[in-house]
Amino acid sequence: MDKSNNHPLWMNIFRHKDDAITAVCRLWSATPLFKKIPNSYIHRLVKNMHPRFYKQGDMIFTTGDIGAGAVLIKSGEIDIKAGEKVLAKLRTGDFFGEVALVVDEPRTADAVASTDCELIFFLRPDLEEWVHNTPRQGAQLMANISRILAGRLRHANDMLAEKKEQ
Numbered sequence: 001m002d003k004s005n006n007h008p009l010w011m012n013i014f015r016h017k018d019d020a021i022t023a024v025c026r027l028w029s030a031t032p033l034f035k036k037i038p039n040s041y042i043h044r045l046v047k048n049m050h051p052r053f054y055k056q057g058d059m060i061f062t063t064g065d066i067g068a069g070a071v072l073i074k075s076g077e078i079d080i081k082a083g084e085k086v087l088a089k090l091r092t093g094d095f096f097g098e099v100a101l102v103v104d105e106p107r108t109a110d111a112v113a114s115t116d117c118e119l120i121f122f123l124r125p126d127l128e129e130w131v132h133n134t135p136r137q138g139a140q141l142m143a144n145i146s147r148i149l150a151g152r153l154r155h156a157n158d159m160l161a162e163k164k165e166q
Helices: 020-029 039-046 124-133 135-165
Strands: 052-053 060-061 068-075 078-080 086-092 111-115 116-122
Touching: 020 039, 020 068, 020 116, 039 124, 052 111, 068 124, 078 116, 086 135
Parallel strands: none
Antiparallel strands: 052 116, 060 111, 068 116, 078 086, 078 111
16 A cells, blocks of 8 residues: 555645635635635636636737636736737736626737736636626626726726826
8 A cells, every 4th residue: 555645545634725726716816806705606616717828929819809708817927918019017816808707899908928827717608607696796796897997997097187288
């Protein structure tokens, strides 16, 4: 019989496993998208999310693509670009594309992997099913999305006002 530490019989059954789902749950729970949503609900939702790997220089999506959902950066870095201008540099723990969780609209910028990265896609159909099954938590998430979008709109308006003053 194998008595190494890797054998299930000799493992500490009380030690918490830090698996991929738990790591993604921690990242999502640190975002404003999941503010006031219990970890147990986030965990159930994350089980249905879609991990994808991209190499440096790969396009995640381009301007005009119809969005399908939000994206969390599990590892790596992403540039959000309009043409050649970098609008934002995002890294592990950041998310983007949340508008696509609520509307079927074309993307307004390009998302490009600036390093090799692992992304977690939270798709609109998964959100819709989750809202149907857990309406209270779904309403909280929709309120969170509204606050995020209002904040981004306010920031864009401030930038436009500053540009106009120059």
